[in-house]
Structure formats: C-alpha cells, structure tokens
Amino acid sequence: MITMDNIHKSFGTNHVLRGLDLDIAKGSSMVIIGGSGTGKSIALKCILGLIQQDSGTITVDGRDAASGDRDAFLARFGMLFQGAALFDSLPVWHNVAFRLMRGSLKRPKEEARRIAVEKLRRVGLKEDVADRFPAELSGGMQKRVGLARAIAAEPEIIFFDEPTTGLDPIMSGVINDLIREIVVEMGATAMTITHDMTSVRAIADNIAMLHDGVIQWTGPVSDMDHSGNAYLDQFIQGRAEGPIEAVR
Known part of the structure; x- marks a missing residue:
C-alpha cells in the first residue's frame, strides 16, 4: 500500500532521512520504532505531503503520492495525533x-x-x-x-503518532487493544510511530527500526526478540551501551 524508495530529507546541515526504504503491505500494521529525533515523524509527514522529501519517491497504492487530486489523496487517510x-x-x-x-x-x-x-x-x-x-x-x-x-x-490508511503518550499503563493497554481491533475490523493499513515497546507488541504485524536516517531492520514482530540486529537489540532492551549513542 505504501512504498518509500530512497527517501532523503535534510534541514540545512541536519540530514534526517538518508535513504529510507520501507514497504507497508495492504491491510497490515507497521510500527516504526526509534529514538526521539530519528526522523519517524518526518517520514510520516513526507507520505502525507506535509513535508516534501529532497529526493526519492513515495507511492501509495501504486501511485505517486505527489501527483493527482490532493483532496482525494488525503481522504484516504485517518490520523490519531500525539496528545x-x-x-x-x-x-x-x-x-x-x-x-x-x-x-x-x-x-x-x-x-x-x-x-x-x-x-x-x-x-x-x-x-x-x-x-x-x-x-x-x-x-x-x-x-x-x-x-x-x-x-x-x-479511511483506508490510518496513522498513529505516539498513541499512548501521557497515558497510564492500564489506559495504554485499552488504547492498544482498541487500535488493534479497529484496524482488523476495517481492514485498514496502519502505520504507527512509537517508542513504547508494549504498544509495539500489541499492535504490530511488522516493525521497522529507524536510526541514523535509514531503516536498520524490518521484519515480523515475532522475529523482533531474536533479530540479531545490534540496533534493534539495544533499543528494545533499553541498554545504554551499543551502536546507538546515548545522549548524556
């Protein structure tokens, strides 16, 4: 349903996306994880056309996201905003x-x-x-x-931006369950941005680990705990030591 091919986006000397490649299958739930400031929200905004990528192509259902009727394009999307x-x-x-x-x-x-x-x-x-x-x-x-x-x-496609931010664990569980139920009922394609690993396990079919402007690993959520990928392992285990440099 959504394909991002070699997406680059910079703001001055800040190179946020450095060749991002991502495929989201129709009717699936993709969760993008990664630390704060790694470009998760920028990727989402590029799909919607709120921000124009510097290079690369984005297609939605096989058609260039930047072409055609803008209102008709946006009518296909729903969005749950952070907060x-x-x-x-x-x-x-x-x-x-x-x-x-x-x-x-x-x-x-x-x-x-x-x-x-x-x-x-x-x-x-x-x-x-x-x-x-x-x-x-x-x-x-x-x-x-x-x-x-x-x-x-x-909508055919629903974006969820940090859906459980600011909620207690019980209410977070309620929202996660609702998201999963509704996405399945509607047969919608879902893309979620989060760093809440409880949400990841509750709502994802597939996950993508974004760091340093590229997808470091992507695959089924069932493979997440034995991915063998150093970036993903460090992130899901919350370790300070590893290839992801902790800002102190």
Whole structure:
C-alpha cells in the first residue's frame, strides 16, 4: 500500500532521512520504532505531503503520492495525533465529525453527528460525551475521541503518532487493544510511530527500526526478540551501551 524508495530529507546541515526504504503491505500494521529525533515523524509527514522529501519517491497504492487530486489523496487517510490534538472550542461530536462537515466528504450536520456518536460508541464512549468539550474529559477519554475522529470517514490508511503518550499503563493497554481491533475490523493499513515497546507488541504485524536516517531492520514482530540486529537489540532492551549513542 505504501512504498518509500530512497527517501532523503535534510534541514540545512541536519540530514534526517538518508535513504529510507520501507514497504507497508495492504491491510497490515507497521510500527516504526526509534529514538526521539530519528526522523519517524518526518517520514510520516513526507507520505502525507506535509513535508516534501529532497529526493526519492513515495507511492501509495501504486501511485505517486505527489501527483493527482490532493483532496482525494488525503481522504484516504485517518490520523490519531500525539496528545489527541482536539479543538478545544468545539464539542466532542464536532471534533469527531470535523472532516465529515467539509470538503469532498461533506455530510449534512445531522448525519455527521449520527456518525460521530456511532464512532464514539465504537471506542467505548457513551452518547452523553458527544456534547461535552475536550477540557471536560480525562486524557484517556480525549485519546479515544481522537481515535473516533481518525476512523470517522472510514479511511483506508490510518496513522498513529505516539498513541499512548501521557497515558497510564492500564489506559495504554485499552488504547492498544482498541487500535488493534479497529484496524482488523476495517481492514485498514496502519502505520504507527512509537517508542513504547508494549504498544509495539500489541499492535504490530511488522516493525521497522529507524536510526541514523535509514531503516536498520524490518521484519515480523515475532522475529523482533531474536533479530540479531545490534540496533534493534539495544533499543528494545533499553541498554545504554551499543551502536546507538546515548545522549548524556
């Protein structure tokens, strides 16, 4: 579904991506791991076209991501942002239905609200939450609202940016289970950015280890613990010593 071929991206003298190659199969859940500042979010933004790569090609479902109808291209994606990123001034249902009330996906207000309530129920929230404002919700509830928004338009591809950041272990487990269930139910292609190894084990079909601007290892999550790759082993075991230099 997504292919990144020899992607380079620099910001001045900061060479973030140095020839990244990655394939994400249709209907699979790929998790990209790596330390902070290694380019995980930049890779995601390049796919969406929020940032233009310096060189290399990105294809989505066999077509160049940089060509064609931009609105139609973005309509294929859903996104769960780090920290939920809800609009404080809008009630919950309007946050969930935000995309359904504008652009090529525009629906009548009543229909958009009905869909929003359905998606809220799918992530375990009752209808009375729909008319509250984000500030009235706990962090875990806000994250669920963000997940409901990500799936509101039935996207083919869903991106999850650090989905469990700021959540306690129990709520992190709830969100991980929801992500896994929803991705399987929808048959969606998923790409997750995280350094939470509990999330990796819960939601990944395949993982990719990003370090120094390239993918150091990729394969099934079942092979992760015996990969034989020094970068991956150091990262998942949390060792200070190894090829990944710890910033002190």
